[in-house]
Amino acid sequence: MKALLVKYKSVLKFILTFLLVYAVLTIGYKLYLDNSDGSKFYPDYLTNLTAKQSKLLLQEVGYETQITPHPDEASMMLIVKDKFVARVVEGCNSISVIILFISFVIAFAGKWKTTAMYILSGSVLIYSVNLIRIVILSIGLYHYPWRREILHTVIFPLIIYGMVFLLWMFWVNRFKSFQKQNV
Template sequence: MFPQLPATATGWPRLAPRARFLLVAAGLYLAWLVGYEGFIGPEGHFDALLSVNIAAASARLLRLLGFAAGHAAGTTLLTMDGLPAVYVGAPCDGLVLYALFAGFIIAFPGPTRPKLWFVPMGIAALYLLNIGRVAALALNHHYAHRSVDFNHHYTFSFVVYAFICLLWMLWVRQYGSPAAEA
């Protein structure tokens, strides 16, 4: 009465690539929602550690470039010439972007082996971009503080999301095809 879908070696029906992508993406989103909103986010320790790390790394980058940047141990505040410049809060630590990037790559049809190196390398690239973003915001605050709000909410958001999109396009062009899935 009902048409039979071709079965895989496990006996489960083979899903069309789009349906598989949507199901895996929805499952990963649900796992993220439960994991972050139920455990990671409310506790706040991981976000706090990541925010402190981003602030400290951004201060180190600015010092390396010759600017008088500072960061008090254990805080999320980056200073310029001893004055507060940027506070790195949980929404700006990049954790949600890492999950968004990884979720897309994991859910998209393609071979598993390249995903094992592409996801960590992409997250590392996003982490470095976030350090650069926070350092640039500190410089922006120090030299042209009136434009910080605009640049934080629009300019740097565009740059970060464009970079994520570029990584996704690179993945899709290089590895993303149902036929390539191993």
């Protein structure tokens, strides 16, 4: 048993670090959500910000857009040209995806400064692509509402998770080549 632990030490370290960071960040995010004051920023600040920025981007590409708090659930209604097309819920703000991204990068960490810069730039990129994803999804739902299922459950998750996967692969390959240079 000890031989197996020694042999797979780096794999176990990666898994345990990933799970620990993921748990800590997820619990922290859950505490943030539980303590959010929905009276100022409904349903929470980050989801509200995502809805506002999506609205601004939609307006920039020529779509008359409004957002309003949903009367029956904790979300923002996204209305394009007087047509309700989407709800911006907590899961739309990309924070859960960013937590997943950060957990992997920290579990595969290199130098502190390089890791921190990669986490920051990757998180901004994920958030930005997520906003673009919401805008394209909203335009798609406005013009092709009968394609809702495939747009929301297949194509657009593929975009965001595909981006995270590519960022992970870039990090692993960069880390691997950095390790070879320093051996």
